[in-house]
Amino acid sequence: MSDGEVKIVKKRRRLFQYENVGILFVLPAFVYMLVFVGYPIVKNVILSFQDVTMRTLTAASKPFAGLANYTAIFHDAVFTKALVNTLVFTVACLVVQFLIGFALAMFFSRNFKFSKPVRGLLMMPWMIPITVTALMFKFIFGTDVGILNYILQSLGLIKDNIEWLISTNTAMLGIICANIWIGIPFNMILISTGLTTIPKELYESASIDGANKLQSFFRITVPLLKPTIESVLILGFIYTFKVFDLVYVMTSGGPVNSTHMLSTYSYKLSFEMFKYSKGSAVANVLLVILLIVGIFYLRATKEDDM
Amino acid sequence: MDDDKKLTGRKNVIMCVISVLILCVLLFPLYWIVVTSLKTEKEIFQIPPTFWPKVLNTKSYAAQVGSGDFNMFKSFANSFVISVGATLVAVVLAVPASYGIAKYRFRGRKLMMLGFLVTQMLPVAVLLTPMFIMFRNMHLYNTAGAAILADATIGIPFSVLILKNYFASIPKELEEAAYIDGCNRFTAFLRVLIPIAKPGVMVCAIFSFLYAWGDLAYGMTFIIDQQRRPITAGIFNFMGQYGTKWSYLTAFAVVTIIPVALIFIFMQKYIISGMTSGAVKG
Numbered sequence: 001m002s003d004g005e006v007k008i009v010k011k012r013r014r015l016f017q018y019e020n021v022g023i024l025f026v027l028p029a030f031v032y033m034l035v036f037v038g039y040p041i042v043k044n045v046i047l048s049f050q051d052v053t054m055r056t057l058t059a060a061s062k063p064f065a066g067l068a069n070y071t072a073i074f075h076d077a078v079f080t081k082a083l084v085n086t087l088v089f090t091v092a093c094l095v096v097q098f099l100i101g102f103a104l105a106m107f108f109s110r111n112f113k114f115s116k117p118v119r120g121l122l123m124m125p126w127m128i129p130i131t132v133t134a135l136m137f138k139f140i141f142g143t144d145v146g147i148l149n150y151i152l153q154s155l156g157l158i159k160d161n162i163e164w165l166i167s168t169n170t171a172m173l174g175i176i177c178a179n180i181w182i183g184i185p186f187n188m189i190l191i192s193t194g195l196t197t198i199p200k201e202l203y204e205s206a207s208i209d210g211a212n213k214l215q216s217f218f219r220i221t222v223p224l225l226k227p228t229i230e231s232v233l234i235l236g237f238i239y240t241f242k243v244f245d246l247v248y249v250m251t252s253g254g255p256v257n258s259t260h261m262l263s264t265y266s267y268k269l270s271f272e273m274f275k276y277s278k279g280s281a282v283a284n285v286l287l288v289i290l291l292i293v294g295i296f297y298l299r300a301t302k303e304d305d306m
Numbered sequence: 307m308d309d310d311k312k313l314t315g316r317k318n319v320i321m322c323v324i325s326v327l328i329l330c331v332l333l334f335p336l337y338w339i340v341v342t343s344l345k346t347e348k349e350i351f352q353i354p355p356t357f358w359p360k361v362l363n364t365k366s367y368a369a370q371v372g373s374g375d376f377n378m379f380k381s382f383a384n385s386f387v388i389s390v391g392a393t394l395v396a397v398v399l400a401v402p403a404s405y406g407i408a409k410y411r412f413r414g415r416k417l418m419m420l421g422f423l424v425t426q427m428l429p430v431a432v433l434l435t436p437m438f439i440m441f442r443n444m445h446l447y448n449t450a451g452a453a454i455l456a457d458a459t460i461g462i463p464f465s466v467l468i469l470k471n472y473f474a475s476i477p478k479e480l481e482e483a484a485y486i487d488g489c490n491r492f493t494a495f496l497r498v499l500i501p502i503a504k505p506g507v508m509v510c511a512i513f514s515f516l517y518a519w520g521d522l523a524y525g526m527t528f529i530i531d532q533q534r535r536p537i538t539a540g541i542f543n544f545m546g547q548y549g550t551k552w553s554y555l556t557a558f559a560v561v562t563i564i565p566v567a568l569i570f571i572f573m574q575k576y577i578i579s580g581m582t583s584g585a586v587k588g
Binding site: 019020021022023024025026028029030032033036037038039040041043044047057058104107108110111112113114115118120121122123124125127128129130131132133135136137138139140144145147150154181184189238241242244245248249262263266267270271276279280282283284286287290291294297298 | 312313317318321322324325326328329332333335336338339342350351353354355395399400402403405406407409410411412413414415418420421422423424425427428429430431432433434435436437439440442443455456458459462463466491495516519520522523527538541542545550552555556558559562563566569570574577578
């Protein structure tokens, strides 16, 4: 802390005799979150070490199972499949939505008449309830009714209708497309905001020094955007990796488990097969992966946010 | 980028045309369900597809106003009650919390902040079973209350993190002036600070509402009667039972989008500010 800051802190101490009064304002929200989020997390860990069925779900004492649930899921082919699916899905979505979002942000950073209103309208996909987005893409990817097959046929790219969401080879692709559609606005708006922080003079002096557009992009834009790019990718990873609604509505993990994600498989185990403890174990694996990635995010935001 | 020079002449026109093309491609899915909801079932399956309904058919909407298992206006009302409830809970709790975090340096402040940050990253899968058990024990299972309490957990951390920046940006002098005028800490907060932070409170209310409106997992897990379920769960049910009745399905989807579209049209500035403040959909 610098001298100035120390003085400010001391002054504030005098004004507010009891800094701790502040805790009274925070406590209601914090206790609420402890009860409805904190406690469930702990409870979920406990559940994963028990053997909970329909009958014992609300009972006071539940049989202890040790690591049995974890051993079981790691020997479960569907779990492995879901884990791989979640990773493939996340990486594919991240790469494509980031590139498109970046390109759009660059495009709309130019000052033309429609730049602001059109960019505003492009935020729409991000706000639509995901259930609706899922329905929409299910319709577009429909085998006989879907407009996508019609377009591809009229362009002569395919001969017969593709069973997009019914075939195990293409269902994942359909879900990835839908999720990219949701993710583009988020990437675009955050990168747009990042772009506005780059001083214009840098580009001007670079062009005076003879740099071309490509050079100033890689030497000025990309390095100066690094913090933005990092947080967009980390946040994007977290929010893509825990995808649930979209997959559940579009395919429910099918056909033949080909699109199960960790979240949908956990839901299926708990609420369709009533194997609550196995479902909890799968959810905990998902949580641990997210927390590991989350640590990177927290490290990046710590300085300016805390 | 207001200091950026404005493009003029041909370049401006070209950029505008390209931007409209991008808009048409990216928003086509939305246009497509709106148009489909106004077609007859027969026209929907017609090849080549029509890009504007030949016969304007509003029956898909009218058919669902009446009774039946899938009364979409009933689901709409359920969603509305749940979303407004969750928004109230989130705002009432988050506004004081964000003020406390922004203006006071108490012990445990960083830990609490960290708690709010981490809850934003949690997957619903981790919370569903424990919450399910909890709501059953609280006798809230199968009521709107369960969905309200669960949905508020998405709105609260988001709101705290957004609003704390608003409160932090309010100069100390304003608060001091209120004390001189005879306010204490709590009345100064209510009468002086909240009115100043009103735009921030709006952002929080809008996002808390949208999160709750879009929720599917909580609504369908904690509420089992179709008559009480939110509209998202209604759509999901409907898809399972009438999977190919696309005229009804798309009408259902359009009704679900209406409040979102209204918020989007009338409160766009709040939305952009909410999104760029580093917060994201849960």
